[in-house]
Amino acid sequence: MTPEKRPHPERRTYPFSAILGQERMKLALLLNAINPAIGGVVIRGQKGTAKSTAARGLSALMPALAQGRRPPFVDFPLGATEDMVVGAIDLEAAIRQGVVAFQPGLLARAHNGVLYVDEINLLNDHLADSILDASESGENIVEREGQSLRHESRFILIGTMNPEEGEVRPQLLDRFGLAVSVEGEREPALRVELLKRREAFDLDADAFIARFRDDEAELAGRIVAARRRLREVFCPAHLSGFIAEICQRNHVAGHRADIVMDRAARAHAAWRGADDVSADDILAVAPMVLLHRMRTAEPEVPPPPPPPEDRPDEQAREEPQDQDSSGDQDDASSPASNTQADRGDPGGSERTAPPESDESAQQETSAANDEVAEIGAAFTVRKLDAQARDRVFRTGSGKRSRSRSACKQGRYVKSAERRDRNDLAFDATLRAAAPHQKTRRETATRDLAVHIADSDIREKIRERRVGNFLLFIVDGSGSMGAHRRMVETKAAIMSLLLDAYQKRDKVAMVVFRGRCAETVLPPTNSVERAAKLLADLPVGGRTPLSQGLETASQILRQVERRDPAALPLAIVLTDGRANAGLGCSPPHEEALRAAAQLRELHPAARFVVVDTEAPGVVRLELARKLADALNASYFKTEDLRAEDLVALAKETQTW
C-alpha cells in the first residue's frame, strides 16, 4: 500500500443548489468563491445544519484552474500532525536517493482551493495558528527540521464551530473574513422538503445529482461571470465612508473589518450583476463582517448615506435614507448576530473583562423561591497555587504533555534518543546515522542512500500547552445569602472562570446547599456555559459540606480515570459552617474527615479554599480548618485580587 498520489476514494457531493434555506451561509460562501481575498468564512451553529455539505458543495462550483484541474477541496482532519499541515522532509527521497526534498503538506495541497476545517474550535492552537497565518498571508513559511522555504498557499478557508464546545480566541476569529451563524429551519414545510431531498440523495446520489445538474451549471456560470465583473466594480467614495462609519460605530478592533467589508460589498455587487457598489450591498454583507468582530453584542448599522449628488461624505449622514432599501435592509437591521449576543460572546469578555461582567450582573434572573444573587464585578485573579508547589506543577505540566505517549500533537521542540511513541524525528535520526554511513555501506544488503539502524532513531519531543481542570465546589447555603456574600463569591467565581477561559481549562462545578450536593456542571470545556449557569445559581438552605466534598471526589475520580495524568485544581468556596451531615457526628467534624479523605484519595489534585466569611471583627475562620484538612492553600475572598500588575505578570508566568 503505497500512499502516493492515488486518487482518493470518490465521494458524491450533495449539490450546492439543492441546499434549502441557510441563505446567509450560502451567500457568505459564494462571496468567497467570487473573491477569495475576502478571507474565508467561519460558520457558527448547531449540529446538523448542512455546514459541511455547503462547504463541499461550494468547491464543486468553483471554476476550474489552469489545465482544467478541479480546485482542490482539502478536508482538514483533526488528527493531522504539524508536519502534515506545513510540510516535512520527504523521507523516501532522503533514504533512497539521499536528497533533501520538501514534502508539501495540507497547506500546499489546498492552494487555489478550499481548506475546510470542521470544528475549528477543537483544533490545537498551534495548528490553528499555522492555518490562519497562511490563509492571511497567502503563503506558507516552513522553518523546521532544517528546512527553510516558503511556498504559495492561497485558499478559501471555511471553518465551522459549535460555540457550545468552546470558543475560538478572538485573534484567531478576526482572521476569518466573514462569519455566519446558522440554525435549523423552523418552517415544517421546508424541513419536509429538506428531508425528502436528503433521503433522495441517500437512496440514489447519482440520480439526485443529475436532477440538479442544470442548476449547478447556472450557479457556476454566475460565479465565473461575477469573478470577471469584480475587477470593474466601483465603490463610490461616499459609500467607502459609510463602511468606515459602520465599523467605527461597532467598535471593531483594527482595520481588517473595513477592508473585508469593502471586498465583500464589491463581490456582492458583482454577484448581483451591478457595476457599482450600492448601500444595499454593504448592508447585506455588514452583519457577516461584524458578527465575530464586535465588542458590543448588538451590531449597530447607521442609515446609509445619501447618493453622491448631494454632497460627499460627512455632513448629511444624519438623515435616514431609505430609497435604496429592498429586502436586504430588513435583513441587516435585524441581523442574525442576536444569537451571538445570547451566547454571551466570551471573546468580548476576554478583552473587556470588567464591563462585560457588569453587564452580566444585570442579567439577574427570576428563580422560583430561592434567592439568586447577582454577580459582583469581576477582577483579575491572583495565582492560586502556593509558592512551593508552583515549580512542581510547571514542570509537571510540561512533562504531562510529553508523557502522553499516544499523542503526536504539539510543536516539535527537540528530539531525544528513546522510542516509545513511534514519533520519528527524521532530521535528528539522519544526523545520528551520518557518522556510520561509510561502514554501514560496506556491509549493507540494500541499495539505499542512507542506512539507518535502530540505535539512530530519535523521537520528537513535543510541547503542548495543557489546560488544567478546575473543579469549583461552591457553598450555596443560606448563610451565603447574607451581606451580599454570594455577590462577592460569584464575582470571585466569575473572575476565576474568565481566567480559566483564557487558559483554556476544563471546568466543573459542584454546589452544595439544602440537603444535598449537586453536580451542576459536569466537566466541560465550555467555560461560557459555566458563566451562564453562575448567573442563575440560587442560595438558600443548610450547608451539607461533607456531601459537597463527596460529590467532588466522584468528579475527580471521573477526571482521573479519563486522563490519569491530569492535575486537577479543586477550589472550595465556603465559609466552612457545615450544618448538615450524612451521619450522626457533628457536621463540621464530618466535613473535616471528608476533607482529609478527599485529599488522600486524590493525591494528584491540588486544593484551594476560598473563605467567603464576611470581613468583620468576629471571624470564625472555620474554612481555615477545612483548608488544613485538605492541605489546601487558603485565601479570603478579598485576597483573591491580584495586588498589582507587576505581581500579576509574574504570577501568570508561573501559573
Place this chain on the structure above:
Amino acid sequence: MVTMERACAHYPFAAIVGQEVLKKSLILNVINPSLSGVLIRGEKGTAKSTAVRALADLLPEIEVVEGDPFQSDPHDPKTMAPEVRARHEAGETLPVRRRKVRVVELPISATEDRVIGTLDLEVAIKEGRKTIEPGLLAGAHRGILYVDEVNLLDDHVVDVLLDSAAMGVNTIEREGVSFSHPARFTLVGTMNPEEGELRPQLLDRFGLCVHVEGLRTPADRVEVVKRRAAFEDDPAGFVARWAEETARLRAAIAAAISLYPQVQAPDSLLFEIAERSLAMGVDGHRSDLIMLKAAKALAAWGGRDAVSPADLAEAAGLALAHRVRRRPFEDIANARTA
C-alpha cells in the same frame, strides 16, 4: 484489532431476556446501516455488551476483496480503497471473499494511531518505503464499530471518530503520509451516564439512543440467571439449543433488508416528523432524517411496506431522546420522552 468474526461461542442474541428496545435498535441498524448507530445508556450489567457482541452472529454476509485491509467492495469502484481501485482500473479480476459483517471493538486505551492508522516506521526508515499500517477504522469499514464506555474515550480519539463517522472517509495525515480510505461504519457505543456525559456533538452522531435498565420482574431476573448459568456450563450446547431461534431472527432480518427499499412514507408523516423535531426543540436537521429512516426500518421489520404512525412514534422515541436541546446541565434521562 479484536474482530468478532470467529465462530467461538457468543451468548446468542435471541437468548437475551427482555431489553426489547435495545435489541430492536440494534436490529434496525442492521436493516439500515445508514441509521448511523446507536448509543446505549445504562447501568452496569444490563446486557449492553452481550447484545452488541451477540449481534455479530446475526449480521448478513458481504463480499470483500480478498486480502484488502480496507474491506473494499469488489463491485463498487467508487468506494474502493486507492490501491484496490488501481488494481481494478488496471483490469485485474479481484479475488472475492464472502464474509459476515464484522463487529470491531475499539478499546478505551486505543491511541489515535491505532484508530486511524499510521506509517510503518520500521519499513520506512530501513527500506525507505512508506507503507501504511491500517488502523481500526479500516477494519470497521462496512461493519460495526463498537466502543464500550464511549464517554471515557480520549477527546482526541473521539474527534477522529466523529470526523470519520461524519465523512465516511478516514484520512491519515501524519508522518509524511497522506492517505484516505472509505470508512463507513455503524457506531455502537455504550456508556454509563454516572461516569460522565458525552459531548453533544458526539451524541448527535449516534442515530439512535436507548436507555437500558435492569429487568423489573423477579421471573425475568431468574430467567436471566438460569440462561447465563446454562450458557456457562455448556456454551456450545446452549448455542445449539438456540440455533433455530437465531436462524429465524437472521431470516427475519434478511427479509426486512430486502423489503426496506420499498417502504414508503406518506407526506403527512413527513410533516409529523418535522413537527416533532420542532416541538422538541432539537438542533439542526439530522433528527428528521434519522427519524424517517428508523420509522422505515421499523415498518420493514414489521413486514409492512408503508410507515404507520405507530412506527413513527416509536422511531421518535429512539431518535429524539438524546437530541433534545437541554438546558445545559439537565440530565438526558430527565429530558426523555415516552
